[in-house]
Amino acid sequence: MIFTILTLFPAIFESPLNESLIKKARDKGLLEFNIVNIRDFTTDIHHTADDAPFGGGAGMVMKVEPVHYAMEQVRKEHAQPHFVLLTPHGRRFDQHVAARLSHMPHLALLCGRYEGVDERIHSLVDDEVSIGDYVLAGGETAALVVVDAVSRLVPGVLGNEASPVDESFCDGLLEYPQYTRPREFMDMQVPDALLSGNHEEIRKWRRKESLKRTILRRPDLMERFQPTREDEIMIRQVVGEME
Numbered sequence: 001m002i003f004t005i006l007t008l009f010p011a012i013f014e015s016p017l018n019e020s021l022i023k024k025a026r027d028k029g030l031l032e033f034n035i036v037n038i039r040d041f042t043t044d045i046h047h048t049a050d051d052a053p054f055g056g057g058a059g060m061v062m063k064v065e066p067v068h069y070a071m072e073q074v075r076k077e078h079a080q081p082h083f084v085l086l087t088p089h090g091r092r093f094d095q096h097v098a099a100r101l102s103h104m105p106h107l108a109l110l111c112g113r114y115e116g117v118d119e120r121i122h123s124l125v126d127d128e129v130s131i132g133d134y135v136l137a138g139g140e141t142a143a144l145v146v147v148d149a150v151s152r153l154v155p156g157v158l159g160n161e162a163s164p165v166d167e168s169f170c171d172g173l174l175e176y177p178q179y180t181r182p183r184e185f186m187d188m189q190v191p192d193a194l195l196s197g198n199h200e201e202i203r204k205w206r207r208k209e210s211l212k213r214t215i216l217r218r219p220d221l222m223e224r225f226q227p228t229r230e231d232e233i234m235i236r237q238v239v240g241e242m243e
């Protein structure tokens with residue numbers, strides 16, 4: 001999968017895209033990154049990428065022309081870019097959006113900066129995404145969040161293909177608690193079910209813990225969750241234990 005990142009601050013991406021999982025996936029040829037400095041596409045002598053807002057007011061606005069020229073260049077160099085603007089006004093990013101974006105052959109993330117972007121930039125992109133209801137100084141950190149969540153869904157990137165299926169949000173629930181050695185630490189024990197070696201007992205314990213955790217921490221997720229018969233019985237048990 002190809003990621004293009006269009007930014008005024010390319011140095012921000014140097015270390016995060018050269019470590020750990022992403023580094024390994026790049027080495028294997030599974031992911032390719034293309035960092036485009038929008039400032040290279042400014043047309044004036046001062047390389048101006050922002051300007052004062054028409055109508056007045058505080059702050060600067062990211063200009064449309066350099067973004068347009070940078071996008072044209074991306075289209076020339078790599079096929080089928082799907083352009084996504086990172087902005088607090090975008091659609092909320094979640095695991096479903098990550099899964100959808102992971103099927104794109106080429107994801108081009110446009111990082112907004114300054115107090116905002118010229119409204120005409122919105123009409124140039126295919127999609128707009130926000131990573132949450134807070135305002136960042138720019139789209140760069142949001143782009144890194146998107147790259148992280150999307151790239152680990154690209155086949156082969158995790159190495160272990162089973163793990164993305166089993167984790168939080170995949171079936172609308174939070175993930176069950178995990179433990180590793182030692183069995184006991186400061187009087188805290190690993191639950192017996194996990195030590196039983198009985199696969200069915202372990203599966204049931206994990207499912208019930210997933211339900212319990214979601215009910216306690218993210219009741220909003222339960223509103224959309226579609227339980228099986230077994231889930232319904234476990235939910236009644238969990239609620240009973242909480243009373």
Ligand code: ADE
Nearest residue numbers: 086087088130131136142
């Ligand atoms: N740029 C500034 N804030 C943002 C947010 N919450 N998500 C995506 N891009 C942003």
